[in-house]
Amino acid sequence: MKHAxxxxxxxLEPVLDEIRRLGGxxxxxxxxxxxxxxGFLHFHxxxxxxFADLKTGGEFVRFPINSTQETQAFLRRARAALNAVKSVxxxxxA
Numbered sequence: 001m002k003h004a005x006x007x008x009x010x011x012l013e014p015v016l017d018e019i020r021r022l023g024g025x026x027x028x029x030x031x032x033x034x035x036x037x038x039g040f041l042h043f044h045x046x047x048x049x050x051f052a053d054l055k056t057g058g059e060f061v062r063f064p065i066n067s068t069q070e071t072q073a074f075l076r077r078a079r080a081a082l083n084a085v086k087s088v089x090x091x092x093x094a
Contacts, residue, residue, distance in 0.1 A: 078081065
């Protein structure tokens with residue numbers, strides 16, 4: 001499964017826009033998001049469709065994002081994962 005190329009990312013632009021709105025992430029390369037120095041999220045394309053690799057609990061977990069339901073479920077998990085990272089950082093800074 002290869003990383004999403006420019007044409008795939010064009011199709012995923014609505015999802016990318018949602019991720020950009022979350023705040024706290026840096027998009028170092030289009031479609032590759034980091035939380036501080038740590039890779040947090042990137043995308044893949046495959047004949048089976050599009051997938052998002054999201055860092056949750058210290059490991060990447062792959063989510064299909066080929067339907068509205070899959071995309072919404074992924075975005076909920078992305079928000080929760082980012083909130084968890086932010087929470088840990090706040091506690092570490094306290």
